[in-house]
Amino acid sequence: MTENPTGGPGETGSQWYDGEAGPLVRPYAMTGGRTQPCPTGVRFDLIALVTLDPTGPEPGDTALGPEHRTLIELCRTETQSVAELAADADLPVGVVRVLIGDLLELGCVTISRPVPPAHLPDERILREVIEGLRAL
Structure with missing residues (x-):
C-alpha cells in the first residue's frame, strides 16, 4: 500500500x-532541531528590537532559508520587535528567536533593547525644559 x-x-x-x-x-x-538562538546562549526577549545591519553581508546568501529571508524582508523597512516579527512571519516565537540568532551570527541584523522607563527623563524635567524654552 x-x-x-x-x-x-x-x-x-x-x-x-x-x-x-x-x-x-x-x-x-x-x-534544525535547535532551541537556543546562538551557541553563545544569547537570549533576547519579546521586546528586543531587530534592525537590518546595513554593513552586514548581502542577505541573498544561499545559506539562508526562506524563513530567514522572510525575517530580513520584514526588517528591511523598519526596526521590529521579536514579537512583531513572529506575528508578521506567522512563526512561533521560539523559532523566530533561533532564526534571528542565525542572522545575528551572520552579521545581517543587530539586536537592541528598548530604553527602560526608569532610564527615560522624568516628565517633570521635560515640562520644565519646555517652560524654560517658552520663556526665552
Whole structure:
C-alpha cells in the first residue's frame, strides 16, 4: 500500500498535509532541531528590537532559508520587535528567536533593547525644559 501525502481525512498521510494550508513544516525542521538562538546562549526577549545591519553581508546568501529571508524582508523597512516579527512571519516565537540568532551570527541584523522607563527623563524635567524654552 502506498502512502498518499495529499490524503483526505482518515487517509494515510493526512496528518502531514492540509489541502487548504499546504504542506506542514514542523518548527524543529526550520531550526534544525535547535532551541537556543546562538551557541553563545544569547537570549533576547519579546521586546528586543531587530534592525537590518546595513554593513552586514548581502542577505541573498544561499545559506539562508526562506524563513530567514522572510525575517530580513520584514526588517528591511523598519526596526521590529521579536514579537512583531513572529506575528508578521506567522512563526512561533521560539523559532523566530533561533532564526534571528542565525542572522545575528551572520552579521545581517543587530539586536537592541528598548530604553527602560526608569532610564527615560522624568516628565517633570521635560515640562520644565519646555517652560524654560517658552520663556526665552
